[in-house]
Amino acid sequence: MIAGPPPDLVGRQHESGALDDLLTGLREGGSRVLVVRGEAGIGKSVLLEYVAARASGTKVTWAHGIEADMELPYASLHQLCTPFWGQLDELPKPQRDALRVAFGIAAGDPPDRFLVGLAVLTLLTRASETQPVLVLVDDAQWLDQVSLQTLEFVARRLLAEAVAMVFAIRDPEGRSALGGLPTLRLDGLDTAAAGELLETTVGGRLEKRVRDRFVAEMHGNPLALLEFSRGRSAAELAYGLDSSTFPGLQGPVAGRVERDFASRLGALPTATRTLLLIAAAEPVGDARLLVRAAAALKIAIHAAPAKAAGLIEFGESIRFRHPLVRSAVYHGAEPEERRAVHRALAEATDPVLDPDRRAWHAAQAADGPDEEVATGLEQAAGRARQRGGIAAEAVLLERAADVTPDPRPRGRRALAAAEAHFSAAAPDRATELATVAELCALSGLDRARLARLRGRILFARSRSDEAAPLLLEAAAQFTAAGSPLARETYLEAISATIFAGRVHGPTGARAAAIAARASGAPPSGSRSADLLLDGVAAVLADGYEAGVPVLRGALESLTQEELGTREATVRWLLLAPVALEAFIHYAWDLHAWDALASRAVRLARDVGALGALPPALVYLGGVHIHYGDFAEADRMIDEADALAAATGHAPHQYGRLVLAAWRGEADIAAPILEEARRQAEQRGEVSLLGAMGYIQGVLFNGLARYEEALEAARTGIEHDGFNFTGLSLVEHVEAATRCGELDQARASLARLLELTRAADSGWARGAAARSQALLTEGDAADRLYRTAIEAFGHGGVAVEVARTHLLYGEWLRRGHRRALAREHLRTAHEMFDGMRAHAFAERARRELLATGEHAQVRENRPASVLTPQESQVATLAADGMTNARIGAELFISPHTVEWHLRKVYTKLGINSRRALPTALKSTSVTELGGEDTLRTG
Numbered sequence: 001m002i003a004g005p006p007p008d009l010v011g012r013q014h015e016s017g018a019l020d021d022l023l024t025g026l027r028e029g030g031s032r033v034l035v036v037r038g039e040a041g042i043g044k045s046v047l048l049e050y051v052a053a054r055a056s057g058t059k060v061t062w063a064h065g066i067e068a069d070m071e072l073p074y075a076s077l078h079q080l081c082t083p084f085w086g087q088l089d090e091l092p093k094p095q096r097d098a099l100r101v102a103f104g105i106a107a108g109d110p111p112d113r114f115l116v117g118l119a120v121l122t123l124l125t126r127a128s129e130t131q132p133v134l135v136l137v138d139d140a141q142w143l144d145q146v147s148l149q150t151l152e153f154v155a156r157r158l159l160a161e162a163v164a165m166v167f168a169i170r171d172p173e174g175r176s177a178l179g180g181l182p183t184l185r186l187d188g189l190d191t192a193a194a195g196e197l198l199e200t201t202v203g204g205r206l207e208k209r210v211r212d213r214f215v216a217e218m219h220g221n222p223l224a225l226l227e228f229s230r231g232r233s234a235a236e237l238a239y240g241l242d243s244s245t246f247p248g249l250q251g252p253v254a255g256r257v258e259r260d261f262a263s264r265l266g267a268l269p270t271a272t273r274t275l276l277l278i279a280a281a282e283p284v285g286d287a288r289l290l291v292r293a294a295a296a297l298k299i300a301i302h303a304a305p306a307k308a309a310g311l312i313e314f315g316e317s318i319r320f321r322h323p324l325v326r327s328a329v330y331h332g333a334e335p336e337e338r339r340a341v342h343r344a345l346a347e348a349t350d351p352v353l354d355p356d357r358r359a360w361h362a363a364q365a366a367d368g369p370d371e372e373v374a375t376g377l378e379q380a381a382g383r384a385r386q387r388g389g390i391a392a393e394a395v396l397l398e399r400a401a402d403v404t405p406d407p408r409p410r411g412r413r414a415l416a417a418a419e420a421h422f423s424a425a426a427p428d429r430a431t432e433l434a435t436v437a438e439l440c441a442l443s444g445l446d447r448a449r450l451a452r453l454r455g456r457i458l459f460a461r462s463r464s465d466e467a468a469p470l471l472l473e474a475a476a477q478f479t480a481a482g483s484p485l486a487r488e489t490y491l492e493a494i495s496a497t498i499f500a501g502r503v504h505g506p507t508g509a510r511a512a513a514i515a516a517r518a519s520g521a522p523p524s525g526s527r528s529a530d531l532l533l534d535g536v537a538a539v540l541a542d543g544y545e546a547g548v549p550v551l552r553g554a555l556e557s558l559t560q561e562e563l564g565t566r567e568a569t570v571r572w573l574l575l576a577p578v579a580l581e582a583f584i585h586y587a588w589d590l591h592a593w594d595a596l597a598s599r600a601v602r603l604a605r606d607v608g609a610l611g612a613l614p615p616a617l618v619y620l621g622g623v624h625i626h627y628g629d630f631a632e633a634d635r636m637i638d639e640a641d642a643l644a645a646a647t648g649h650a651p652h653q654y655g656r657l658v659l660a661a662w663r664g665e666a667d668i669a670a671p672i673l674e675e676a677r678r679q680a681e682q683r684g685e686v687s688l689l690g691a692m693g694y695i696q697g698v699l700f701n702g703l704a705r706y707e708e709a710l711e712a713a714r715t716g717i718e719h720d721g722f723n724f725t726g727l728s729l730v731e732h733v734e735a736a737t738r739c740g741e742l743d744q745a746r747a748s749l750a751r752l753l754e755l756t757r758a759a760d761s762g763w764a765r766g767a768a769a770r771s772q773a774l775l776t777e778g779d780a781a782d783r784l785y786r787t788a789i790e791a792f793g794h795g796g797v798a799v800e801v802a803r804t805h806l807l808y809g810e811w812l813r814r815g816h817r818r819a820l821a822r823e824h825l826r827t828a829h830e831m832f833d834g835m836r837a838h839a840f841a842e843r844a845r846r847e848l849l850a851t852g853e854h855a856q857v858r859e860n861r862p863a864s865v866l867t868p869q870e871s872q873v874a875t876l877a878a879d880g881m882t883n884a885r886i887g888a889e890l891f892i893s894p895h896t897v898e899w900h901l902r903k904v905y906t907k908l909g910i911n912s913r914r915a916l917p918t919a920l921k922s923t924s925v926t927e928l929g930g931e932d933t934l935r936t937g
Helices: 013-027 044-053 075-090 093-102 113-128 145-157 191-199 208-218 222-229 253-265 270-281 287-296 304-308 323-332 335-348 355-365 371-386 390-402 407-423 427-438 444-461 467-480 485-499 509-519 527-542 544-560 566-586 590-607 613-627 630-647 653-663 666-683 686-702 706-718 725-738 742-759 762-773 778-795 798-814 818-835 838-850 868-878 883-890 894-908 913-921
Strands: 032-038 059-064 133-138 163-170 183-185 856-858 925-927
Touching: 013 032, 013 044, 013 163, 032 044, 044 133, 044 163, 059 075, 075 093, 075 113, 075 133, 075 145, 093 113, 113 133, 113 145, 113 163, 113 894, 145 163, 145 390, 191 208, 191 222, 208 222, 253 323, 270 287, 270 304, 270 323, 270 335, 287 335, 335 355, 355 371, 355 390, 371 390, 371 407, 390 407, 390 427, 407 427, 407 444, 427 444, 444 467, 444 485, 467 485, 467 509, 485 509, 485 527, 509 527, 527 544, 527 566, 544 566, 544 590, 544 742, 566 590, 566 613, 566 725, 566 742, 590 613, 613 630, 613 653, 613 798, 630 653, 630 868, 653 666, 653 686, 653 838, 666 686, 686 706, 686 725, 686 838, 706 725, 706 742, 725 742, 725 762, 742 762, 762 778, 762 798, 778 798, 798 818, 798 838, 818 838, 868 883, 868 894, 868 913, 883 894, 894 913
Parallel strands: 032 163, 032 183, 059 133, 133 163
Antiparallel strands: 856 925
16 A cells, blocks of 8 residues: 555544544553454555554554465564564563464474464564554455464453554455454445545536436445546546446446556556566565566566556555555456566575565466476475464465376375365365365375375264264275374274264274274374274273273373474374363273373463363363362363454363353253254264263252253263263262162163273262162161262362262251261262352252251352453462463463453452462351351352
């Protein structure tokens, strides 16, 4: 765009006021984010110019999306960060290294894009300490994907920094981007404002009917009004516009404007048009590069006519008046003209400093298959992968396949492009490239990769059992080729059958496990992965008693495995959810669950793997639910939700559902459960239906709605699933005994004993003993309840300890042993009330009242007045972490940490972090006189 003062903003008083307010807030030290949306030519760029011109006293940095630059990873982000490059050494080393690798300045493991995002956030925050920073991003729909995702992450994490970000994004092209951020939508000018703008460019006064027709034709689009009327007199427009006067007027307004720009190009000298084409094909705006390319084409630098026509500005950098000018120039040229210009740009681009863009220009210059060009693109794709630019890697490989002459390497490159597109969350394009690869000559190993990819795509789209046969076929082909990918693929196939809720039958998980064991697949190179497959296969094929010890070995290996590289860590993070989500319940070991989930959280934070962090937090939150620390679980689940929102991932609902069930929050759980059920049925994800049987069993047992609990738990058990069967059996035994369905209870107990006998852990022994006690009388039941309390305590499962005290107390009261019943009911009530397990606490309170004793209920802790983010910050600060370390843990800036702490101090009535540990632990107890004064938090 042209630099200089912005034009008068006719008819944009509301919009300019919003931008003025943004600047006011920024100067007062607050962060602001605004996304300006609208069609091409509606005035977005002019509004960015307006806010830049009025941003005195601030540091302004720009990024411009350019369509031709979309495939180069971090290109736009590099442009935006350049003014702050002198402060790079001030960043923490992991962030500094991630940014240097991302921008191709240093070699290293591919950085996680969210660690890059944290680095950019820190860089902007450091810069804002001396002067407010205003970030302006024009044509955001044309940013390379990873730059857009990174800037969106930064925008969602701003809170207490003197940083403002304003994005301009074109609709409909950018409709799906930057969703949920504050938005300013630009529509066409109203009739009065459009008429006023029109008359500023027309020589003479327009008749009202002519003016109104012109405005209607342009739909109030300012650029269309200005460009179509510029230099035309009122007399020329007296009869309005029609296709004979202005050919090409039909179609969307943006198309009309672009065609009008194209019509102006025809009057320019040939050398000037070629110069404009070089500038349009070269996205960096480097004037020196343009001069070298022009010399290669043997044309003179004849720019004056283009400048006089108001199409472009030449200086140290080159800028078109509007992106539509660039589009008109590029798309209006003949294909051979474009190829010649790209050929010249490839020759002019430094092969050492900018090899990727040189390779891209060479590819655009190719008029047919060219192995040298394809090799250059493949090498550029490898560099893109090293910088974490998966989307760019995919596009570069796709273009490499297009220009590859030999069918065999063409197939290999098309397959690699398909795999990269799938990793970049573009399964449709991955499917298309997979089809291209399938038509080429592929090696046996590549055929296996193709089958695996098709299975993964099916599994991503639907959790039905269609994916497993393809994955099994791929695993067999990998085995035949001696590939270490075989065992991991078998593990994926088994997981696919389990998610589909199929354990038995010819296409079930057991059949897949037997096939894996019989395959003779070579080692994968990861001891943990191999042990995990062995353990899963043993559980499925040989039964629980034979399989669980092997599975325990896999869990131990995963917990202790040394990880020397980032690649090894990322691979470990991919294995951990398989162990945690699908198989942890068969070990019935909360301590192992804790160790594995804690390590997953720690490693995800250490390497900045923000995609892996939300599920790891949910798993660790589940551990804290069973420890009875619902507040800590809530904080982790809230952080997981916040990170998922920041990264554009769906929230992990099941952690919140389990927490709501244990709290007895039926109103919260019911709508989420219903939506989860609908989605599970739609996707064929039967295992989730089984999980919901357990969740509803806990919820309704806590509420003493035993018939509903019976039905829910039975539904969970009856699904041919794997994950939550044992836990559903526990809920079913309790509900069935309360409903008098003793035959059902005994059948479920028999299955539960088989499961828990194999595990032989404190949790397993407790579940078995308590469930037996519910179906036993006399001294035997008494011993079983006491055994269960001791076993659950040894296993660390506090919620089950409290629940066993409740059930034991209920049994004792029915046996008229009131004094002993009060002891256990009091313990249960105190434990549940402290956890804020409202429904179970209410059950215990009612039982205590029946024995003639009132309950004591803890008042809310002071920490309960804190928001989840404040609570997370306060807890980490109380543990002695610095603001910088807390920021790195939570992916926020140190300024935001300090802002949260000031609010925490005010709410808790303290004035320093030294007082935090005491303030967070403080609890008071109030004696209650009866049901009407009960407080349950």
